[in-house]
Amino acid sequence: MFGTRRVVQACFLALVLVGVFALQANCERWCPFGGVEAIYTFAVEGNMLCSLGVSNFFILGGVLLATLLVRRAFCGYLCPIGAISEWLRRAAQRCGVREFRVSAPWDRALSLFKYAVLVVVLVLTYRAGELVFRAFDPCYALLSRHGEDITFWAYAVSGAIVVSSLVVMMPFCRWACPLAAVLNVFARFGVTGIQRDEQRCHDCGQCARKCPMQIPVDGVQRVTASRCIACFECVTACPSSRSRPAALRWGPWVPRGRRWPQGVLVTILLLCTFSAVAASYLIPIPSFWMRHGELPRQVETVQLRIEDVTCRGRANLLVYFLQRDDLFAVRGGWQLAAWPGPGWSEVHVTFDPAQTDVDAIRQAITEPYFERDTAYWRMSPFRIEGYDPLGLELE
Numbered sequence: 001m002f003g004t005r006r007v008v009q010a011c012f013l014a015l016v017l018v019g020v021f022a023l024q025a026n027c028e029r030w031c032p033f034g035g036v037e038a039i040y041t042f043a044v045e046g047n048m049l050c051s052l053g054v055s056n057f058f059i060l061g062g063v064l065l066a067t068l069l070v071r072r073a074f075c076g077y078l079c080p081i082g083a084i085s086e087w088l089r090r091a092a093q094r095c096g097v098r099e100f101r102v103s104a105p106w107d108r109a110l111s112l113f114k115y116a117v118l119v120v121v122l123v124l125t126y127r128a129g130e131l132v133f134r135a136f137d138p139c140y141a142l143l144s145r146h147g148e149d150i151t152f153w154a155y156a157v158s159g160a161i162v163v164s165s166l167v168v169m170m171p172f173c174r175w176a177c178p179l180a181a182v183l184n185v186f187a188r189f190g191v192t193g194i195q196r197d198e199q200r201c202h203d204c205g206q207c208a209r210k211c212p213m214q215i216p217v218d219g220v221q222r223v224t225a226s227r228c229i230a231c232f233e234c235v236t237a238c239p240s241s242r243s244r245p246a247a248l249r250w251g252p253w254v255p256r257g258r259r260w261p262q263g264v265l266v267t268i269l270l271l272c273t274f275s276a277v278a279a280s281y282l283i284p285i286p287s288f289w290m291r292h293g294e295l296p297r298q299v300e301t302v303q304l305r306i307e308d309v310t311c312r313g314r315a316n317l318l319v320y321f322l323q324r325d326d327l328f329a330v331r332g333g334w335q336l337a338a339w340p341g342p343g344w345s346e347v348h349v350t351f352d353p354a355q356t357d358v359d360a361i362r363q364a365i366t367e368p369y370f371e372r373d374t375a376y377w378r379m380s381p382f383r384i385e386g387y388d389p390l391g392l393e394l395e
């Protein structure tokens with residue numbers, strides 16, 4: 001029988017797969033952990049790392065809000081890696097493979113590993129100003145149309161997750177995921193959770209046995225452990241009868257409150273997530289920004305769609321052409337706002353109309369540039385939609 005959570009997991013995984021592989025969406029733009037990695041560079045430079053977008057911040061905000069409301073439900077319902085890992089274990093269980101349960105002290109010790117991963121990833125990313133972890137990222141290896149930008153180690157880590165998931169329930173989510181480390185901090189302040197009524201409890205231990213995160217549910221009044229993914233496995237396992245209602249319920253932290261249905265949790269989670277996606281479209285903050293020289297009060301802005309501005313590096317190349325000092329130099333100050341991504345990207349150039357015009361900007365971007373210092377001709381890789389450098393206006 002498929003429960004509510006399995007249906008949500010399957011639908012969300014299908015959405016991700018269709019988005020990435022059929023609609024060619026940039027999966028990195030929608031990863032909440034991308035928002036964590038990009039915070040420092042965005043705060044210092046005003047630009048996103050590599051091909052990340054400001055959408056990463058919106059989705060991170062939505063997931064953090066959801067975590068404050070429904071704990072780590074994102075991991076239990078929406079994360080594709082969590083779903084795949086859990087399904088692998090359940091499939092292995094059906095085939096008779098026994099689960100390996102680590103002891104509580106080992107579980108606690110292994111849980112610390114994800115904080116170390118988080119620190120290493122953030123420090124290396126901030127120091128390099130690049131997504132250095134991408135080359136080893138199992139999520140990127142499994143759920144993206146990546147090229148040669150990943151290493152053998154990304155596949156090795158993916159393989160390790162797959163194999164270990166057959167014998168251990170969600171090992172990556174519990175011990176190694178750096179996003180889980182971030183969410184744990186916020187989950188501590190979660191306003192809902194699982195509560196146990198000791199008077200109704202038979203001490204059968206079913207809840208603790210079913211808990212994928214190995215939380216000793218039968219020994220606490222409130223499940224305050226930040227690793228709880230609000231999966232409802234314990235609630236479902238808790239026996240009930242007409243004369244003796246179930247001892248477990250999920251809801252806000254109020255004593256003897258009502259038992260809230262799982263649908264409320266799913267609604268909150270989806271509202272937070274999809275509102276964040278909608279907000280990222282409604283508030284189009286550029287993910288690359290650069291200013292050159294001074295701009296007067298009277299300015300004009302040209303909106304261009306340019307092919308091949310795929311990432312921060314490519315946007316920097318665009319800046320290189322706009323900063324040229326030859327016949328096609330852009331006179332006066334200018335400001336560039338861009339939304340790098342695959343295919344055609346939106347680029348806005350604000351300029352001083354007393355010194356230059358739209359044609360000069362288009363020429364600066366598309367004409368070959370002779371670097372006098374190195375005596376080297378650099379050809380522009382950029383094409384502007386509707387513009388022919390030979391002077392013909394295209395449809």
Ligand code: SF4
Nearest residue numbers: 211228229231232234
């Ligand atoms: S089984 Fe219960 S305690 Fe364990 S993760 Fe799921 S909801 Fe939380």
Ligand code: SF4
Nearest residue numbers: 201202204205207238
């Ligand atoms: S499953 Fe329910 S009755 Fe059994 S130990 Fe857990 S809370 Fe108590």
